[in-house]
Amino acid sequence: MRTSPRRTLTLALLGAGAAAGALGFLTTRSTPAMAAQDSASAAAAPSIVMPLPSRPPAGAVVLFGGKSEDLTANWYKRYSKDAPAWTVDKGVAVPKEKSDITTKQEFGDCYLHVEFRTPVYPASDPNPGHGNSGVGLQGRYEIQILSDAGKEPGKSGSASLYSQKASRVNVSKKPGEWQTYDIIFRAPRFDESGAVVEKPRATVFHNGVLVQNNEEFTGMTGIQYSEYKEMTKTGPIILQGDHDPVQFRNIWVVPM
Numbered sequence: 001m002r003t004s005p006r007r008t009l010t011l012a013l014l015g016a017g018a019a020a021g022a023l024g025f026l027t028t029r030s031t032p033a034m035a036a037q038d039s040a041s042a043a044a045a046p047s048i049v050m051p052l053p054s055r056p057p058a059g060a061v062v063l064f065g066g067k068s069e070d071l072t073a074n075w076y077k078r079y080s081k082d083a084p085a086w087t088v089d090k091g092v093a094v095p096k097e098k099s100d101i102t103t104k105q106e107f108g109d110c111y112l113h114v115e116f117r118t119p120v121y122p123a124s125d126p127n128p129g130h131g132n133s134g135v136g137l138q139g140r141y142e143i144q145i146l147s148d149a150g151k152e153p154g155k156s157g158s159a160s161l162y163s164q165k166a167s168r169v170n171v172s173k174k175p176g177e178w179q180t181y182d183i184i185f186r187a188p189r190f191d192e193s194g195a196v197v198e199k200p201r202a203t204v205f206h207n208g209v210l211v212q213n214n215e216e217f218t219g220m221t222g223i224q225y226s227e228y229k230e231m232t233k234t235g236p237i238i239l240q241g242d243h244d245p246v247q248f249r250n251i252w253v254v255p256m
């Protein structure tokens, strides 16, 4: 699939709302045969690069803009109603106490922008970490963060739907370099009796490259731990700090 110059221009001009609306354009494949072909062809997948907004678009909720007050205003320390243990250093959110943070607000369909960098471990470190973190949607669906630049995509690799779906291509940058996830999330749908009629889905751009094309979460991914066992219409966003100290900046969400 190729992006025509005209389409690219349209997306650039109209921003996130249009990008979400244009997803029909990006979701032309989904037969079982083609899905089976996906994993085999992922390494050779064409790079589809979108000009995404670098600033919060109109209608965005800025969850973290660089101030410590942003953390206390919009986030809890996970499993509590306490302020996050995380600190802010030069506009960057730094995990502390091996703890996660979770948004006070819950979201359903949304466009989420997150910037992150994985830690640089000194060569002398006898036990370096893996830059393992993640972005949790609705408290139960993780888009994986990992230091795995140069490796083949995997089900637990960068920008995977963790444990379920590898990214189409691995476009991870090196530890210490800032990276972006732009995630368009479609919440599950329920019928009048409350039965699930559509599982949640995500489209993910990693550093501007399409790496998940409207892929379905087959179930919770593990990040829910003891919480959010059931599918719900809305849920919080989680940033993981309980594994490795991956840092974050510029986080915004556009509810849809």
Ligand code: MG
Residues within 6 Å of the ligand: 132, 133, 134, 142, 144, 145, 240
């Ligand atoms: Mg993780």
